[in-house]
Amino acid sequence: MENLLSLSFDYLSSFDGVKIRKGLRQLEGLLAQICLSRTTTAAERRRSTAIDGVAKSSPKDLASLSEDPAFREFFKLQEGFEWNVAIRLISCLERLLGKGSNGQNDLLLVSTLDLLRGVLLIHPPSRSLFAREIYMNLLLDLLEPSSCPAVQSSAVLTLVTALLEQPSITRCFESLDGLLTVTSLFKNRGTSREVKLKLVEFLYFYLMPEIPYAGRDAANAHGGPHRSPSKASRLGSGGRERPEGAEGTKTTNEKQSLLGRYLNNVEDLVEDLKETAPFGTNFG
Known part of the structure; x- marks a missing residue:
């Protein structure tokens, strides 16, 4: 695995788009081997090959993934x-961003962001990189x-992944005027409808009660990512109170106040969030 990673890193460090694409594909192949499983029976392989010309893969169960030797x-x-x-x-994103916007470069940016998102999901401790201002600013520049x-949409999704269960990184995002960047793009007349929908989804995500990631020790103890409970009932009454042990977090009301500096009718977003209760979130 080290040899494959080393080879792909060499390609990613290039300024040649063809080599960068090759490095991205090598990493995608490695992650696919780790996270996907081939159909197991001969009948399934023949059936999927007859239909699509290739043997299909399916995601591995998360519980079994943490026990997989390759994943560990x-x-x-x-x-x-x-x-x-x-x-x-x-680092690859930094180089690509410095090359300006054109069709091929934009495709590489999107591919790099998509792959980065996957890595942040299967290795949550890597999200801590975005607590550094230089890396958070990189996402905001995108x-x-x-x-x-396409780059804007992928960058929004990557930002969500970086902030997921990471209140300290959310504070970094706020300190760098991330809310101003997001709301300015939303209010820009030239922003596409698809991107605006992604930005609205981001704002819903931002306003949700914060649940800190359990941390490195829990991940190491289980040989893989720690899964925090999906419900926010552990945080008491949703947005109004900060529970014991949740230092560094902000309540929904506090974040509503911050967002209200840049956007009108934030109260409507919060009310809608309470009514829809995504992921079973309890706002009390």
Whole structure:
């Protein structure tokens, strides 16, 4: 696995778009081997091959994934700087962003962001990279009006993944005027409808009660990512009170006040969030 990672990192460090694409595909192949499983029976393989010409793959069950030797090896390698995939993808984003906007470069940006999102999901500790201002600013730069809609949409989704269960990174996002960046793009007349929908979804996500990630120790103890409970009932009355042990978090009311500096009718968003209760969130 180290040899494959080393080879893909060499390609990603290039300024040649063809080599970068090759490096991205190698990493995608590695993650596919770890996270997907081939159909097992001969009948299933023949049936899927007859229909599509290839044997289909399906996602592995999350519970079994953490027990998979290949996944455990990959997760362990991500704990060190030398083999961390996220930092390499972020560096690749920096180089691509410096090359300006054109069709091929935009495709590489989207592919890099998509892959980064997957890595952040299967190795949550890598999200801590975005607590550094230089890397958070990189995501915000991708949300500039000059970026193409596909890049903007992918950057919004990557931002959500970076902030997921990471209140300290959310505070970094706020301190760098991230809310101003997001709302300015939303109010820009040139922003596409698809991107605006993604931004509204982001605002709903931002306003939700915060549940901190359990941390490195829990991940190591289980040999993989720790899954926090999906319901926010552990946070008491949703947006109004900060529970014991949740230092560094903000309530929905506090975030509503911050967002209200840049956007009107935030109260309507909060009311809608309470009514729809996504992911079973209890706002009390």
